[in-house]
Amino acid sequence: MKSSAIAHSNIALIKYWGRSLDHNPNLNIPSNDSVSMTKYGLTHDVHLQTHTTIDFSDAYEEDMAILGGEVLTGRKMERVLGVVDPLREYANVDYKFKMMSKNDFPTRAGLASSASGFAALAIAAVNALGIDFSKEEISTYARLGSGSATRSIHGGFVYWNKGNSHETSFAEQICGPDEFDMNAVVAIIHEGKKDVTSDVGHESAYTSPFNEARIKKSQEQAKEIRKAILNDDFSEVGKIAEENCKYMHAVMMTSNPPLFYWHPETLKLIKSIQRIRKEGLECYFTIDAGPNVHCLCASDDICEFQRMLEEIECVNKTILLKPADDSYVTKEHLF
Ligand code: PMV
Numbered sequence: 001m002k003s004s005a006i007a008h009s010n011i012a013l014i015k016y017w018g019r020s021l022d023h024n025p026n027l028n029i030p031s032n033d034s035v036s037m038t039k040y041g042l043t044h045d046v047h048l049q050t051h052t053t054i055d056f057s058d059a060y061e062e063d064m065a066i067l068g069g070e071v072l073t074g075r076k077m078e079r080v081l082g083v084v085d086p087l088r089e090y091a092n093v094d095y096k097f098k099m100m101s102k103n104d105f106p107t108r109a110g111l112a113s114s115a116s117g118f119a120a121l122a123i124a125a126v127n128a129l130g131i132d133f134s135k136e137e138i139s140t141y142a143r144l145g146s147g148s149a150t151r152s153i154h155g156g157f158v159y160w161n162k163g164n165s166h167e168t169s170f171a172e173q174i175c176g177p178d179e180f181d182m183n184a185v186v187a188i189i190h191e192g193k194k195d196v197t198s199d200v201g202h203e204s205a206y207t208s209p210f211n212e213a214r215i216k217k218s219q220e221q222a223k224e225i226r227k228a229i230l231n232d233d234f235s236e237v238g239k240i241a242e243e244n245c246k247y248m249h250a251v252m253m254t255s256n257p258p259l260f261y262w263h264p265e266t267l268k269l270i271k272s273i274q275r276i277r278k279e280g281l282e283c284y285f286t287i288d289a290g291p292n293v294h295c296l297c298a299s300d301d302i303c304e305f306q307r308m309l310e311e312i313e314c315v316n317k318t319i320l321l322k323p324a325d326d327s328y329v330t331k332e333h334l335f
Contacts, residue, residue: 001095002055003128004334007119007152007327009048009105010036011184011286011294013241014222015248016147017198017214018205020162026082028147029169030162031205032215033222035229036151037182038158040324045104048321050113052101052120053334054084054128060096067101067117075199083121083145091129099124100334105319114198118145119152119327127329135326139171146199155325156180157229159222177323180229182237183299185306186319189265190291196259198289207256214247238284238296245286252289263291265314272312281305294321 014035023029041048065072065080072080084097101120103113122142126133133141135153139160142149151158154173157180163169205211221240228236252259266287273285273295283297283305297305299322306318 001057001093001128001130002053002333003124004051004053004330004332005120005123005127005327006049006051006330007116007123008038008040008155008324009050009113009116010038010148010152010158011321012036012148012151012288013225013237013286014218014244015288016160017202017248017251018211019147019202021206022164026144027166027169028143029164029166030147030160032218033162034151034160034218035174035222035225036148036158036160037184038152038155038177038324038327039184039321040177041105042320042322046319048105048116048319049324050101050103050116050120051330051332051334052099052117052124054097054099054121054124055335056088056093056095056097056128058095060098063096065099065101068103079118079145079199080121083118083141084125086144087122087125087129087131087141091131093129098335102334114146115148115152116327118142118149121145122149123153123327123329136170136172140166140169143169147202148198153327155327156323159226174226174229177325180232180237180323181299182234182296182323183302184321185295185297185302185309186321187269187293187295187309187312187315188317188319189269189293189314190263191316194261194290201252201259201289204255204257204259205251208251208254210247210254211251214251217247218244234298235282238282241286241296242284249287259289261289261291262287266291266293268314269293269309269312272309276305276308281308
């Protein structure tokens with residue numbers, strides 16, 4: 001019972017930050033709807049994807065998960081089991097498993113490795129166990145590992161309904177990768193691991209006095225941005241995404257304890273993007289739980305925009321992105 005999958009990462013345009021207090025925190029049911037672009041890295045060796053193989057067999061005496069050569073233990077293993085255990089239960093299988101997974105990009109650098117990781121795990125496990133699920137149903141199991149993974153099951157532009165139960169908190173596609181013209185350049189200013197993972201950060205959102213306002217606005221903006229994507233309105237999508245990113249970081253910075261994911265260079269880049277935009281090249285920024293900046297632009301402008309970003313002293317490297325296709329099952333196994 002072996003299967004493998006490749007899943008892409010995603011960049012949130014409307015952010016998920018904080019779990020709903022009305023549900024078991026292990027379900028990762030968010031406090032607001034969110035929207036993202038599933039991303040495909042155009043650099044020859046970095047596509048921002050995870051390749052995972054999982055095998056269920058009575059030959060294994062215990063569950064084992066290996067990510068990039070590291071045998072997972074503690075909270076990391078707990079999160080893998082958070083996806084696999086309910087699927088094993090659903091399929092009525094009690095075999096142990098071996099899982100092996102590798103990312104083609106650095107983990108924990110704000111490039112959303114948990115999104116592609118748990119999406120790949122959910123797809124591979126569902127397929128290995130022979131469960132007949134729709135993509136929406138698979139997305140609910142990816143969510144049990146990491147909230148943002150819910151959206152990585154689909155390609156293109158994706159809407160995650162917050163829902164109010166395990167079954168109703170799922171992601172659906174807004175449109176495919178070729179139906180809305182938006183690309184991005186990731187400006188990498190720092191590749192080290194961040195101090196506080198988003199898994200832990202979600203717990204502190206409620207301590208910010210601005211969180212209620214962020215939840216209310218995000219709920220409205222999720223619907224507005226979906227409409228703007230379907231209307232092919234890049235300017236509107238960019239403006240809403242930038243606003244929403246600032247709301248999330250305002251909450252992070254005003255939480256207790258405060259979370260400052262930005263580095264001084266992050267602000268420098270924000271200022272540069274504002275300047276480039278003023279000079280006539282339309283672009284917008286968004287930043288996840290890390291210091292690196294995703295710069296959104298139209299596909300025709302991506303090379304010009306990359307050149308301008310690479311001229312900025314603090315930019316170590318750039319990764320070009322376009323919307324990815326759906327994540328998928330592959331016959332290529334890692335073991
Ligand atoms: O899926 P998590 O727990 O890694 O949370 C993701 C949080 C953000 O990346 C900051 C926002 C988002 O919606 O992806």
